[in-house]
Amino acid sequence: MAEQTIVSSGKPLVRFESVSKRFGTHVAVENFTLDIRRNEFFALLGPSGCGKTTLLRLLAGFETPDEGRILLDGEDIGALPPYLRPVNMMFQSYALFPHLSVAGNVAFGLKQEALPREERKQRVAEMLAMMRMDEFADRKPHQLSGGQRQRVALARALVKRPKVFLLDEPLAALDKKLRTQTQLELRELQKKLGVTFVIVTHDQEEAMTMADRIAVMNGGRLAQVAAPREIYEHPKSRWVAEFVGxxxxxxxxxxxxxxxxxxxxxxxxxxxxxxxxxxxxxxxxxxxxxxxxxxxxxxxxxxxxxxxxxxxxxxxxxxxxxxxxxxxxxxxxxxxxxxxxxxxxxxxxxxxxxxxxxxxxxxxxxxxxxx
Amino acid sequence: MIAIKSAFKTKAKTAAKTAAAPRLTSISRFNIAAISAGLAFLYLPIAILVLYSFNGSRSVAVWGGWSLRWYRELLHDSAMIEAAWTSLGLALFSASAATILGTLAALALTRIGRFRGRLPFSAMIYAPLVLPEVIIGLALLLLFVAVDFDRGFWATALAHTTLTLCFVAAIVQARLVDFDRSLEEAAMDLGCSPLRTFLTVTLPLIVPAIAAGWMLAFTLSLDDFVIASFTTGPGATTLPIRIYSQVRLGVKPETNAICTLMIAVVALIVVTASLLSKRYAMSGERAAALGAPM
CATH class of the missing domain: 2.40.50.100 (RNA polymerase II/Efflux pump adaptor protein, barrel-sandwich hybrid domain)
Incomplete structure (x- = not known):
């Protein structure tokens, strides 16, 4: 795609600059350039194997780019390990720690920061209340329903107050009714917290309903990035038109x-x-x-x-x-x-x-x- | 023979006609008989040994009423007690060393992706599982002689570490294979360095497997006769060797008593280990059932 336009208003929060990532001979992401704005609900949309998850993992720090730079607030974070990035992720499997209680899971990230004990307790309690999980604070993850476990995973990542919150297929494990409800809740949460959300999904409806802007990906490249309506009504290529709707x-x-x-x-x-x-x-x-x-x-x-x-x-x-x-x-x-x-x-x-x-x-x- | 066969056939046919499927799973007379025969085959010799350790008579073959006489006598057998302490020390040392080395090997085998020589390495680590102990013992003896290492306690401790390491590695590796790697990624994402991730997330989750491995290593070392007979020397007689040398001079009821105590210790440890790993497998399954995305 020669005409990858960088749409930006002011300084972007995240910038991928000609990023490439290969696994052996497989090219996961190729010469990828993209800006994500501050306080935006951004969706990476594409079929499986299009490189969207690799992009998320590059941003989280689990992969390092072979070429190009990843900028967060203007700072190159490409070589920073995951534990030094002001970025948090919600995993598709939620990855809750089975040996810790709900409160223990939520407090886990704060314990790695040098926070006073009182402040840590208060932030955990606030976050649990916000997620309506306060009455389950002492339960273990396996005693919770799928929806409850998702809320714990959200709380655990958001309590760290990340600059960017990454969500890997957040709704894949929920049933259809809960999914629709959660879409709205996630959107409200994002507006309330004012945190930049980057979500990876293969479900175009999910991307459409939640995201402010969508990047449609195909074969490790950016096919189009625009608001949902723009993508649907003015697709730039045959591939985008056929993939979305x-x-x-x-x-x-x-x-x-x-x-x-x-x-x-x-x-x-x-x-x-x-x-x-x-x-x-x-x-x-x-x-x-x-x-x-x-x-x-x-x-x-x-x-x-x-x-x-x-x-x-x-x-x-x-x-x-x-x-x-x-x-x-x-x-x-x-x-x-x-x-x-x-x-x-x-x-x-x-x-x-x-x-x-x-x-x-x-x-x-x-x-x-x-x- | 033919008659029996045909009779069996007709019986099987009628059984199949009436209720074939439930019959196989129910507590039938045949199943009870099979279990009894199997258990008797396994445990009758041990049961007799245990029974005769409580024998009041001096003769091994004649029952002279219940008594704790031989256990009391055991308390005064200083050579036997010394051998017991030697065996205990050996088992503690070699089980601990094998657990550390075996866990590290299991981590390397499951974590460092496909490094060069991974396949031969993972095959090689299990070799002592299948090699005859006589060969391991002889090989170790030759090594100790070659490097001029004195045979005795430390030589046997190293030999037992060699023997039990692969068992620990096998148990810990089985646990690590179905370990959800995203848990470790989540810990790093939340601010843990790799070392802290290992200590706060990985280790607590694999510790039951490590404990089970340690216990198995402990009992293997405690039981071992063959390898110890090659590597031990004067002053470091292990319990099995002591028992064997005593039995060669004639079976004393006292021997039955010490053997019964050994069985009790080993049985306790084995049951604990299997309970640990079973509890772990169950909680793992439950977590998997809940955690699996649709």
Whole structure:
């Protein structure tokens, strides 16, 4: 990625500067440059093996970069061992000390600092109260539920008042309902404490709901870094568009470009008008990306709205309760998926399988991506 | 033979027809008989020895009523008591030395990743487990003679350390293999230097295995006859050697008494060690069941 832009307002708290890390012949992170701002909830998102966990471990100090620098508050921490970094981490397995009580676990980090006994006790008590774990202070980790153990792990790291708090797949061990609740709690906690959170996740919904900004990673490189909405609505590459959410991709050739619009000639949907976004030139082979929920579906003949429309045959309907996904075979080559909210409780669908339908979308619903 | 076979077959068939699966796990007559036979085979000789140590009669073969006479007599056998102290000292020293060395070896084998020569090293450390003791004893004797090291207490202590080290290494290594490394990383993340991490997190968690290893080493040293017979010298007679030399002159009821005491000590230690490791395995399993991510 040549155009890795460094978006920064003021001095960043964490800066990865052309960082590379290899394990044997495997390149985990390659020429990676990224800024993380102060008091930000930042997510590293990517499929397994994309290097996001390596990046977190580089920041925690469990790995040292082969090349490049890692700056924290402008200071190079690349060679500092983990126990000298003002950074704390919550492990995916929580890694609670089984031989210590809840209070013992939370106090563990403070005991390594030269703190007066009274202050240590007070900070542990405050943190346990904040995590609603004060009544479990004397229990051992194996006597707690998954959610409780996670709160102890949070308390143990946050009581150290780190400059950066790292979370490695923090919700992976929780069931779905608890996960949704914890997402909100983590976000509230971050706002309340004003600590910079860096979370690693492979779950795009998790990243979307919690993070202020997301770095999407692929194969050890940065694919895109932006706010969740920006990533979803304006993906910079085909890979990002496909990894984050569902997307229809239509191949075509750019026939005209002006200040507002790019016109793309496609075999599947004829001429498509797409608002100017990612730079494309006349004659470029490109992909037009449209999210399934941005497309309206109706029986053929019903009045179409928006700037673009295309016809096809409805092949399949997947019912999800709140919404349905329609699979439409286009008259041209290819097919599209359309997602539609089920507003009515009655059994009527937009159309039946095998019927001819018209798909339409407004001009600004689609984006042009390099092929 | 054929008749028995076919009878067995039909019996098995009817058993299978009625209730095959529960039959195998229930307390059937066959299972009771099997357990009794096995236990009798293992413990009958020992039981007789223990029983005769309480024999009031001077003759080994004739029962003369219950008595603690031979235990009292044992108290006046200064040679036997001296041998007992020698054995105890040997066991204490060699078990402690073997525990330190064995634990270090186990740590190196599990922690230093794949260093050059790791595989031969881990195979080599277990060699004394399978080598005949006679060979180890002879090899040690040749070594001590070659370096002109006096045979006696210290030579035997070193020899027992050699023998028991691999047992400690095996036990501690088994514990370290399923040790969650992220616990150590968490300790370092929270501000512990590597040494403090080892002392505050690793050591408390593997200490039951180390203790079990120490106890096993202790009993192995206490029991050993073969190696000690090569390496010991005048003035450092161990208990098994003392007993053996006494028995050669004829079995005295007093010998039964000292053997019973030895069995009691070893049994106590072995039971403690197995309880320690069992308790540990259970808490480990529980932690794993709770800690495993979905």
């Amino acid at each position: 569902d997307v229809n991709l239509i191949e075509g050739v750019v026939s005209a470009v002006d200040a507002q619009e790019t016109v793309v000639e496609t075999a599947a949907a004829g001429q498509m008008r797409v608002p100017q976004g990612n730079a494309a030139h006349r004659g470029d082979r490109v992909l037009v990306a449209i999210r399934p929920e941005k497309v309206a579906i109706a029986r053929e003949g019903a009045s179409a709205h928006g700037g673009n429309s295309v016809s096809g045959i409805l092949r399949d309907i997947e019912y999800f309760g709140g919404s349905s996904v329609y699979k439409v075979k286009l008259d041209g080559p290819g097919s599209m998926r359309i997602s539609s909210v089920n507003v009515s409780r009655k059994g009527e669908t937009v159309a039946s399988k095998g019927e001819r339908v018209t798909l339409s979308w407004s001009a600004d619903a689609a984006a042009v991506l390099a092929q």
